[in-house]
Amino acid sequence: MPPLLPTATLLFLLTLGAFLPRAASKSTIEPCSNSDTCSSLVGYTLYTDLKVSEVASLFSVDPISLLLTNAIDISYPDVENHILPSQLFLKIPIPCSCVDGIRKSNSVSYKTRPSDTLSSISSAVYGGLVSADQIKEANSKAELSDPSVIAVGTQLNIPLPCTCFNNTDNNLPAVYMSYVVKDVDTLAGIAARYVTTVSDLMNVNALGSAEIKDGDILAIPLSACASNFPTYAKDYGLVVPNGSYAITASHCVQCSCGPGSRNLYCMPASLAVSCSSMQCRSSNLMLGNITTQQTSAGCNVTSCNYSGFVNGSIASTLSTSLQPRCPGTQQFPQLIAPPTVLPDSVFSPAPAPSESGGIPTTNPKSSVVPSSGAVLGFPPAGGPTGSPSGSSGAGFLTDHSISFPIMLVLGLFVKFVLSFSL
Numbered sequence: 417m418p419p420l421l422p423t424a425t426l427l428f429l430l431t432l433g434a435f436l437p438r439a440a441s442k443s444t445i446e447p448c449s450n451s452d453t454c455s456s457l458v459g460y461t462l463y464t465d466l467k468v469s470e471v472a473s474l475f476s477v478d479p480i481s482l483l484l485t486n487a488i489d490i491s492y493p494d495v496e497n498h499i500l501p502s503q504l505f506l507k508i509p510i511p512c513s514c515v516d517g518i519r520k521s522n523s524v525s526y527k528t529r530p531s532d533t534l535s536s537i538s539s540a541v542y543g544g545l546v547s548a549d550q551i552k553e554a555n556s557k558a559e560l561s562d563p564s565v566i567a568v569g570t571q572l573n574i575p576l577p578c579t580c581f582n583n584t585d586n587n588l589p590a591v592y593m594s595y596v597v598k599d600v601d602t603l604a605g606i607a608a609r610y611v612t613t614v615s616d617l618m619n620v621n622a623l624g625s626a627e628i629k630d631g632d633i634l635a636i637p638l639s640a641c642a643s644n645f646p647t648y649a650k651d652y653g654l655v656v657p658n659g660s661y662a663i664t665a666s667h668c669v670q671c672s673c674g675p676g677s678r679n680l681y682c683m684p685a686s687l688a689v690s691c692s693s694m695q696c697r698s699s700n701l702m703l704g705n706i707t708t709q710q711t712s713a714g715c716n717v718t719s720c721n722y723s724g725f726v727n728g729s730i731a732s733t734l735s736t737s738l739q740p741r742c743p744g745t746q747q748f749p750q751l752i753a754p755p756t757v758l759p760d761s762v763f764s765p766a767p768a769p770s771e772s773g774g775i776p777t778t779n780p781k782s783s784v785v786p787s788s789g790a791v792l793g794f795p796p797a798g799g800p801t802g803s804p805s806g807s808s809g810a811g812f813l814t815d816h817s818i819s820f821p822i823m824l825v826l827g828l829f830v831k832f833v834l835s836f837s838l
């Protein structure tokens with residue numbers, strides 16, 4: 417009998433903790449003016465075991481595209497029904513739009529299930545990428561007349577944070593990933609993990625200090641390979657992060673980036689079914705083929721390059737150049753088998769913060785706002801902490817501090833339950 421009560425108590429407290437408003441979560445937003453859509457990523461940690469197709473449907477993305485973004489081998493049989501382990505971290509490719517003057521993704525919709533609440537959708541299902549208030553705002557009153565009981569099967573629009581910043585970082589191609597900070601994270605750890613620097617992260621996110629908190633949403637620049645397709649191509653602006661693959665042209669063409677080069681490399685996709693010709697005109701070369709010929713003047717390199725999906729057909733360009741040395745064989749990002757267990761690195765602690773990273777210059781391109789009322793995890797013990805300050809003039813920082821009465825009530829409640837259970 418005694419062991420039962422503490423367990424129940426703990427569960428209750430965990431549940432309660434999950435529904436407390438957090439102190440001052442911040443999220444980086446990017447102002448925008450035109451109506452174009454650009455490429456971005458969100459970082460997502462699975463809240464439970466999910467099939468590939470289930471994760472894809474949560475984010476309204478193509479499962480193949482989801483797998484290739486994470487360099488997961490799509491040639492495994494029935495890979496879309498493969499079950500991915502809870503707590504696995506994935507990069508989800510989402511189109512980033514311009515809505516009411518700021519970058520956000522509005523292409524994601526979620527069909528509610530029994531016992532969903534706005535806070536469980538926000539904190540569990542979408543891992544803190546969206547707050548309950550933001551879901552409420554993005555949906556009409558009729559759907560949410562009583563947010564505590566949402567009719568099962570309601571289609572909710574889920575606005576997700578995204579940024580593009582012109583798909584460049586320090587004038588080099590980049591894709592930005594929206595990342596929900598966990599309590600173990602430090603800015604230095606994140607910088608190391610994503611091969612960037614603390615000062616770059618501070619610049620991009622207009623942070624006044626390197627202090628980040630559980631629940632903050634950062635934009636993390638990932639180095640990438642950019643395409644050079646004409647504006648009328650359907651996949652204009654395609655940009656692929658280092659270490660990733662992308663599928664385009666109705667699943668006919670697969671492009672990769674890295675590891676050794678910043679050139680986008682495209683070739684016929686392994687699952688290409690009925691595709692228009694992938695051969696370069698007036699040559700026998702196929703997309704991705706490169707021929708070399710050593711001459712006294714250097715290496716004569718001829719390649720058949722993909723140049724966009726135009727009017728339903730695959731455009732290609734035959735290009736010839738004289739290079740000092742012949743290129744080596746094409747290197748590809750390493751494909752992994754569909755994960756069944758978590759990779760070890762998930763459990764290793766992030767590197768400790770370093771005091772390096774000079775004071776960032778003011779950053780004109782982003783601003784930081786609270787993601788209002790985000791609800792996930794536990795608030796830091798001891799209540800509100802100081803917020804980073806001194807961001808650039810463009811930023812508008814306002815903290816929604818956790819309400820003290822709630823802290824107080826929780827405190828009393830903990831005491832009460834503990835004394836009761838002892």
Ligand SMILES: *[C@@H]1O[C@H](CO)[C@@H](O)[C@H](O)[C@H]1NC(C)=O
Nearest residue numbers: 581582583584587588589642
């Ligand atoms: C966006 O990036 C392109 C190159 O990719 C560059 O030519 C252009 O000037 C950039 N625009 C802005 C507003 O930074």
Ligand SMILES: *[C@@H]1O[C@H](CO)[C@@H](O)[C@H](O)[C@H]1NC(C)=O
Nearest residue numbers: 611639658659674675677678
């Ligand atoms: C791409 O990632 C590889 C490791 O996967 C790294 O060695 C390489 O330096 C990266 N390239 C760029 C341009 O960031």
Ligand SMILES: *[C@@H]1O[C@H](CO)[C@@H](O)[C@H](O)[C@H]1NC(C)=O
Nearest residue numbers: 683684701702703704705706
């Ligand atoms: C050209 O590309 C096709 C398809 O990727 C490949 O099967 C073939 O081996 C390549 N040929 C040469 C000469 O590289």
Ligand SMILES: *[C@@H]1O[C@H](CO)[C@@H](O)[C@H](O)[C@H]1NC(C)=O
Nearest residue numbers: 707709711716717718736738
């Ligand atoms: C390079 O190779 C292409 C095709 O193989 C050929 O047409 C061209 O004349 C060559 N150029 C030189 C400078 O050798």
Ligand SMILES: *[C@@H]1O[C@H](CO)[C@@H](O)[C@H](O)[C@H]1NC(C)=O
Nearest residue numbers: 679680681706719720721735
């Ligand atoms: C074509 O592809 C090759 C190999 O990836 C690359 O070196 C070259 O710059 C590309 N040419 C053009 C015009 O994009």
Ligand SMILES: *[C@@H]1O[C@H](CO)[C@@H](O)[C@H](O)[C@H]1NC(C)=O
Nearest residue numbers: 646647648649725726727728
């Ligand atoms: C695409 O097709 C339309 C009509 O089918 C044509 O008017 C247009 O010029 C085509 N665009 C390109 C880039 O070929």
